[in-house]
Amino acid sequence: MTNIIRSASRRDVLKITALAGAGAMFDGALGHAAPNSMSMMHENSFIPAYDAYFKNTLAPAYEKATGIKIIYETVSVGSLQTRITTVAETGSGPEMTLTFFNWPFLFDEKLVDVSDIAEEIGKKGGGWHESAKEAVIVNGKWKAIPFGNVGQLMNYRMDWFAEAGFKQFPDTWDELLEAGTRLKKAGHPFGFELGHGFGDNHGWLYPLLWSYGGREVEPDGKTVAIDSDETARATDFCRKFYQQTMFEDVLGWTDPSNNKAFLSEQISCTNNAESILYVAMKDFPDIGKVTGQAQNPRGPKGRFHILAPWSHAIFTHAQDVKAAKDFLVWLMDPKQVGGWYEVAVSYYGPFLHMYDDAPLWHIEPRNLPYRESLATSHLPGWPAPIGRQQSESVAKYVVVDMFAKACAGKSTKEVIADANAQLKQIFKSA
């Protein structure tokens, strides 16, 4: 077996070298030397078929069409930001990368302006959703091409909710509190992350704050506004919600905890991406059948969701920026990207309007709330203009810990004062 692999890879190397050589000669004659290969950095998807589709279908197709080999370099979950930091700081490594959250703002100066191709791709795809623009337009320039949103919504047990008298998922936070109180008494508590994970904590706590009218900073991007009656009401609600519907362990949860708890039937409701339903349908079909998904509840000031965008950016150190842009245009063409979206069902909700009613949304109709949520999704820090300070606030868990400390017993006044002091220090330089 080893020998076969070895000889195959030797043959491949010879083939690639010969092709590349021929290509180089041809390009030389035309006066433009296209690169032999380019690399795209991605975080391992929890859906193996998604990464495999790029490696086995998209990359070979592009190589066949252009002679340029695309290397799909994956990094383990949770380490992409560290890797991008290294690449951006040293100015060497892959030409293109996946970005999350507000990273186009964080790595702004090391990313190529892709406004031209963003417009081209947008035109071809029926226009961009507004939230896509919030995620990647830095100082008027597109710094990445939006790919998909990994929405964070309510995941719940339809059977247990029905037993407690809720045929539909509650529409407001107060109704959800009532459902949770009954369900906890029936032995089916809720489990919402209040610890230091990557995303499942921010995923519901920012929307909760916004739905009560609270915010970290005013739209001027400078004035810290966390110390408000709205924040106090959201904090009081959160404490009550925690005490009446959950258990202490959620205060120490990280991201895998709620998936584990839901799939082992310890909790009846949580806030997560589509991954719970996806895994349940695959590995725990009985739980899959009774798992529902719904948009976040409404608060006094509306309904909100966290924006968790995946986008593709080009580093400024790329030797041939045009070749990288050409690749992204090719990748985002419906012929290519359509298939890539579909292997992940609707886990990566497209940002282009042409997919608003695409078949991928009808593979699993229970995923439709993720599509609806895009219109009310924002990055942490909203409604202030997004910038670097939000990354610091998220990394220091200012909002998450404000709520978590209140749940653990501190007074509302005290936890807001802590958050206020931290935010004032973070936004001092803004």
Added chain:
Amino acid sequence: MSVSAHSQSIASPAIRLRPAPSLRRWTEREAVFSWLMVTPPVLFLCALVGYPFFYGIWLSLEDRPVARAGQFVGLANFTADWHDPVFWQVAQNTFVYTFAATILKMVGGLALALVMNQDFRFKNLTRAVMLLPFIVPTVLSTISWMWILDPAFSPINWFLIHLNIANPGPSWLGNAKLAMGSLIVVNTWRGLPFYAITLLAGLQTISPELYEAATIDGASALARFRYVTLPLLKPVIFIVTMFSVIFTFADFQLVYVLTRGGPANATHLFATYAFDVAMGGGQLGMGASIALAMLPPLALIIIALAVYMRPARS
């Protein structure tokens, strides 16, 4: 006079017969040879430890957002740390974590070493098995601890509930105090074999004759331990404690896998907080200042240890 002239005449041809002082002889001189041996590791250390260290100091004096040029700000980052309540919580956590885990490892490791120093069947096998927590990659063993500390799957909670001691069982990582306690236990579990095996090596260098002599003098087991074992083991205890303090103080993996500093910063240590601020928050300068803040207290602990545990000069 004549003697000296004679001796000179003998000495001179001898020198002439030998080749001129060669490179070989020069390199064999102790002063040269020692430097030749020391230079490669020193260069190695300068490149891999010295450069990052001084770069870290430089970074800590800059306002240096990731992917952007830095701006010299003097001690502004340290001033900001001084006013950051989380920084002080992190400092307190790190001291509690290091102090408690080191004491537990020292006492437990010494006890384990004393037991392992006895003769019993399967002694070698037991010694090998004892090393397992130290050998298994920390991230892997920590994932096992994640399950052990999950109230729903924890065997500890299972016992507590079935023996009617607690129901529901404690939340090992959700409760701020228990979370720190759990991390200390996991750190102790991982670090115990290092103490035990090193102290065991130290114990085996103690001559049995000393124990015999003490026994003849009527010393009890406790007295033999107090007046023979402990004083002779002191240098080893000092070295192993110093290593342990350094590694525990700068621990990262355990916290990163188990709690990532939660709940509400109750388990954040210097290393994890510095990482979050530098990498997650993109504030390299501030991150470097938090990491560097470890240096003075760590140096003080080491100096204190060196003074207190210095081998007695007789």
